Amino acid sequence: MLKDQTAIVGIGETEFSKSIDSTELNLACKAIKIALDDAGINPDQVDALGSFTYEETPEFEIARNLGFGNLTYWSQAPYGGGASCAAIGQVAMAIASGVANVGVVWRSRKRGDPSSRMWSHTNEQIFDHWKWSRPSGLVRPVDESSMLMRRYMHQYNYDRKDLASVSIALRKYANSNERALMHNKSLSLSDYMNARMISDPLCLFDNCLESDGAIAIVITSVKMAESLNNIPAIIHSYSQGMSRDHQLMTHYHSDDPLESSSYVTASNLWSLSDYSPKDVDVAQIYDAFSPMIPFSLEAYDFCPKGEALKLINEGLIDVDGGLPVNTSGGSLSEVYLHGMNLVTEGVKQIRGLANVQIKNAKLALVTTCDATPNAAVLLKGE
Amino acid sequence: MIKSIPIPGIEDFDKSYWENSSKHKLSIQHCADCKAPRFPPRHMCPKCQSINHEWNIVSGDAILWSFVVPRPPLLPVFEKQSPYVVGLVELIEYKNIRIIGEIKSNSDIDSIKIGDKLTVRFKKINNEISLPYWVRE
Numbered sequence: 001m002l003k004d005q006t007a008i009v010g011i012g013e014t015e016f017s018k019s020i021d022s023t024e025l026n027l028a029c030k031a032i033k034i035a036l037d038d039a040g041i042n043p044d045q046v047d048a049l050g051s052f053t054y055e056e057t058p059e060f061e062i063a064r065n066l067g068f069g070n071l072t073y074w075s076q077a078p079y080g081g082g083a084s085c086a087a088i089g090q091v092a093m094a095i096a097s098g099v100a101n102v103g104v105v106w107r108s109r110k111r112g113d114p115s116s117r118m119w120s121h122t123n124e125q126i127f128d129h130w131k132w133s134r135p136s137g138l139v140r141p142v143d144e145s146s147m148l149m150r151r152y153m154h155q156y157n158y159d160r161k162d163l164a165s166v167s168i169a170l171r172k173y174a175n176s177n178e179r180a181l182m183h184n185k186s187l188s189l190s191d192y193m194n195a196r197m198i199s200d201p202l203c204l205f206d207n208c209l210e211s212d213g214a215i216a217i218v219i220t221s222v223k224m225a226e227s228l229n230n231i232p233a234i235i236h237s238y239s240q241g242m243s244r245d246h247q248l249m250t251h252y253h254s255d256d257p258l259e260s261s262s263y264v265t266a267s268n269l270w271s272l273s274d275y276s277p278k279d280v281d282v283a284q285i286y287d288a289f290s291p292m293i294p295f296s297l298e299a300y301d302f303c304p305k306g307e308a309l310k311l312i313n314e315g316l317i318d319v320d321g322g323l324p325v326n327t328s329g330g331s332l333s334e335v336y337l338h339g340m341n342l343v344t345e346g347v348k349q350i351r352g353l354a355n356v357q358i359k360n361a362k363l364a365l366v367t368t369c370d371a372t373p374n375a376a377v378l379l380k381g382e
Numbered sequence: 383m384i385k386s387i388p389i390p391g392i393e394d395f396d397k398s399y400w401e402n403s404s405k406h407k408l409s410i411q412h413c414a415d416c417k418a419p420r421f422p423p424r425h426m427c428p429k430c431q432s433i434n435h436e437w438n439i440v441s442g443d444a445i446l447w448s449f450v451v452p453r454p455p456l457l458p459v460f461e462k463q464s465p466y467v468v469g470l471v472e473l474i475e476y477k478n479i480r481i482i483g484e485i486k487s488n489s490d491i492d493s494i495k496i497g498d499k500l501t502v503r504f505k506k507i508n509n510e511i512s513l514p515y516w517v518r519e
Contacts, residue, residue, distance in 0.1 A: 119457075129422065135511075137466055147448050151448035197451070200451035252480050
C-alpha cells in the first residue's frame with residue numbers, strides 16, 4: 001500500500017517572472033538545490049527522479065550538475081498539465097516499494113515568451129488526433145476549453161459574470177502573495193467584463209499566465225521524514241485517471257464530454273483514502289483556464305454537477321468560504337509552471353507557512369489538468 | 383508559424399473519410415463485424431476489437447452542441463478570418479457522434495446558438511482534402 005508511506009519533505013522555487021535571463025537547466029538546478037536544503041538532505045542521497053515528458057532538462061544533466069549519487073529509479077509522466085501529481089505519485093510508489101529512498105520531482109519552464117506557445121508550432125500536416133479539430137480553426141488549448149465552458153453555461157444557465165468569480169477569487173489571493181506575478185494588480189468585475197475576448201466565451205482573465213521559473217520537491221519515506229527539518233506533507237492517497245473514450249484536450253466524443261478524466265481520478269483517490277471531500281481543508285485545483293476549477297470541484301465531488309459556479313459566486317473558494325482554492329493565486333494569478341506551484345502551495349498550507357494560511361489546514365487536495373489524462377494527491381499533516 | 387491552414391494527414395484507417403469528403407459526402411466509420419459506429423476514425427473497433435471496417439454515408443444534418451469564437455493571437459491564416467465560429471455538432475443520425483467544423487451563417491454570428499439546426503457543406507483545401515463545415519438551416 002502507498003497510503004501514508006511517503007511524504008513531501010522539501011520544496012524549492014526560483015523567482016517567478018515574465019522573463020528570466022537563464023536556461024531551463026540552470027533554473028532546474030537552483031530549484032532542486034533550494035528544495036534539498038529546505039529538506040536538510042545532501043544531494044548525494046538522492047536516488048530517484050520524477051519529471052514531465054514535456055521537461056527538457058534530462059535526468060543525467062540534473063544528476064551530474066547537482067552531484068547526486070547512483071540513481072535506481074526515474075520516470076516521466078505525460079500530458080503536460082496532467083503530469084505533476086502523476087510524477088509525484090510514481091516516485092512515491094518507488095520509495096514505498098523499496099526501489100529507492102530519496103526522490104526529486106521538478107519542472108523548469110520558460111514560457112514567458114509568446115514564441116514558446118505550443119500551438120504556434122502547429123505543423124503544416126497533422127497526423128495525430130488534432131487533425132479532427134485544428135484544420136477547422138480550433139487550434140489553441142483555450143479554444144478547446146472554451147467549447148466545454150459554453151456547453152456548461154448553456155446546460156446549467158450561467159453566463160460570463162458567473163465565471164468571473166473564479167478569476168476574481170484567485171486574484172485576491174495573489175494580491176496577498178508577494179511572489180505572485182499579479183501581486184500588484186487588482187481585478188474587478190468590470191475589469192473582467194471589459195477584457196478582450198480570447199476565445200468567446202473565455203476572455204484574457206480566464207487564461208493562465210505566461211511565465212518563467214522552476215519548482216522542485218523532495219520525497220522520502222515517512223520514517224525518514226521523522227529525522228528531517230520540516231513538518232512532512234504526507235502523501236495520503238494518489239491516483240491517475242483516464243476515462244473511457246478520452247481524447248487529449250478535445251474530450252468531445254464520449255457519451256458525456258462534460259464528464260472528464262478527473263471523475264476517474266477522483267473516484268479512485270477517494271476510494272483509496274480515509275477521507276471524503278468534506279474533510280478537505282484547502283484545495284489546489286489545476287487552473288490553466290478558469291473553467292477547470294468548477295469542472296474539477298464537481299468531479300472531485302465537492303458539489304453536485306452544475307452547482308460549482310453558483311457556490312463559487314457565493315464565496316465557496318474564498319479564504320473563509322469553506323473550501324479555499326488556489327490560495328497562492330494559482331496558475332491564473334501566481335505563476336504558470338504546469339501546476340507545480342499548486343503542489344508547493346499545498347505543502348506550505350500543511351506546514352502552516354503559506355502567505356494566506358488557512359487555519360488548521362490538515363488535509364490538502366492537489367489536482368492536475370481536467371482536460372487531459374490526469375492525477376491527484378491528497379496531502380495530510382501529522 | 384505556418385502560413386497556410388494545417389492539413390489533416392491521410393492514413394490507412396481514414397482514407398475513405400477523406401475520399402468521401404472530396405466528393406462532398408460525410409461518411410462515418412463502422413465496424414464491419416459488430417457494426418458499431420465510431421468517430422473519430424481509428425484502427426480498431428473499441429467494442430469488439432475487429433480491425434475490419436466499412437463506411438456509411440450520412441446526411442450531415444446536425445444540431446449545434448457548442449461553439450467558440452476564437453480571437454487573436456491565432457495562426458496567421460485564422461487571424462485573417464477572425465472572428466469566425468467553430469462548432470461541435472451532433473449528427474441527427476447518431477446522437478453521440480460529434481464532429482468539429484466551422485459554422486457559417488448569413489446573419490450576424492451573434493445570433494448563433496446551441497441547438498441550432500445545421501446542414502453540412504464542404505470546403506476544398508486541395509485535391510485530396512475537403513473539410514466539412516456547417517450552415518444554419
